[in-house]
Amino acid sequence: MIDSYTRLLKAVADTGETAVADVAVTKLVRHLKSMGRMKMLPQIVRELRTIAARRNALHPRLEVASAKEVPAALKDAKTLGIAVEQVEINPSLIRGWRAQSRGRLIDRSAKQALIQIYQKVTA
């Protein structure tokens, strides 16, 4: 049952309509109270938090080797369909940038290129 209620709330949240979500939550709480199953509520919240955390992990993310490369990286990433608001500086990339969004990764860093060269040469 917890799984079903969680999926229901997730589906409602995915519509993006806050008013509808509020109504759904109110009705669910009322229903659980009437059934004497309020104990399920914290578990449903925990499931929803897990889903939110998993979604966050797949959120758009842009890493750039140095601050001076940020504007070019943002532009390139946007061209390739990854629009981000925040940029992280990651010197381990050496040069270039890499972006992740909804399960897509574009890696244009010198680190990745050097690893590939190493693999080619040592293969």
Add this chain to the structure above:
Amino acid sequence: MQSIIERIEKEIAAWDPTSGGASLETGIVRAAGDGIAEIDGLAQAMMSEMVLFDAVFDRTLEDALKDTSPIYGLILNLEEDGVRAVILGDSTRVHEGMLVRRLGKPLSISVGDSLLGRVVNPLGEPVDGKGPTKAKEDRPIERQAYGVIDRSSVNVPLHTGIKAIDAMIPIGRGQRELIIGDRGTGKTSIAIDTIINQKNEPDATRPICIYVAIGQKESKTAKLVAELAARGAMEYSIIVTAPASAPAALQFLAPFAGATIGEYFMEQGKDALVIYDDLSKQAVAYRQMSLLLRRPPGREAYPGDIFYLHSRLLERAAKLSKEKGGGSLTALPIIETQEGDVSAYIPTNVISITDGQIYLEANLFNKGQRPAINVGISVSRVGSSAQTKAMKKVSGKIKLELAQFRELEAFMQFSSDLDADTKKRIDTGRRMTEVLNQGRGVPLSFEMEAAVIFAATNGYLDTIAPAQIGIAEEKLRAYLSREAGGILTAIRESKEIREETEKTLREKLDAFVAHQSA
């Protein structure tokens, strides 16, 4: 050194940060344990697709270059919010939050002639310390078996060098013959003798032998490799090993890897023989994986598709039509029974899939019969059409006679008063049982088997006491090799015992008997 520097400089010069870096589909490990990884993302992933766990994504270049051994995974469950994959390698290196890349291809291994004489793991990586293999052709390890149109009937024998099998339960090239029995009854010995015996085949028609060791002790596999090497059999053999210490995923994949290697040779028009030792352990590994993947358990906790697991593997054994090159892949799966129970789940499944079975019995083994084959319930459903004329001629009634002997032998325990005819039958049965007794590691060439069985079925050994048959047979073989080389060659070349050959053979046998009686 200079060439390496030049090559690296060339690669660096060619790198353009504004290009390349194709869009890759990635996921993130949600949880990992017991060799299974739960992955978020990878919405476009396919079943049985390979993924790469990127262990260096969050590390510095220096650390990344220190640890370049890749960790692969195989997707086995597609779920609503992610996928589940088995980890093919050291699962302790996979951790939560790790990036996973899709490779966009099914699990494949490299195959080629250079695998001959090598010991590899189910991913095709060498484990014999002889350096990398030069196999270049990648092939998916799971594939659809050949259909009816592409096949021809089994019509060429695969000689095991074991008299009892070649005479009574003949195996044809392209057949699937199950070897079944309790532990320690000689199942592996039959398989190994069959590999060793292929040395007697001419180079052109000698099958390539692939031995797949599943869940076995590494010491046993090492011993086996040493034995094959000592007997000169490694030059046409390949060993695929997934030892008991290997992850369940590799034990599950090992037979498929063996079949893939075998198919490579089959498609080149060659004959290949693959031995799966043993499928019981593969089934156990698959059960473990399925339970960890949270698939619903069925009978004996095996998953519902355990039959399909074995049927799709064994269906890949085939004798191809001439249009497809005429190659063949013979499969000798091995199943271990518990207390002789052939009606357990996995044994009955595999019995129903294969084209016959060689049943080894612990009682016969303890009585000293080698190989300990129970002739009554052993059968070859297609092999008899592949049997040579010579073998058919000499072994015609052996199976029936031995079955009658077993019945009479049981009856004899209750009655001491036997008529002459019954006594004669029992004596003949005992003698024949002794003739078919054959130690481990001494496979015989087909022509020698035919000559020995000819002598036994035509009464040339009737004057010898059953207990002395072993010694007499050894002498007979030595005598035939020495005195009747021409006859053996004639049988080998014509694959039959022609009238004139039979006449000469009888003369030689008469001389042998006379010499023995003297």
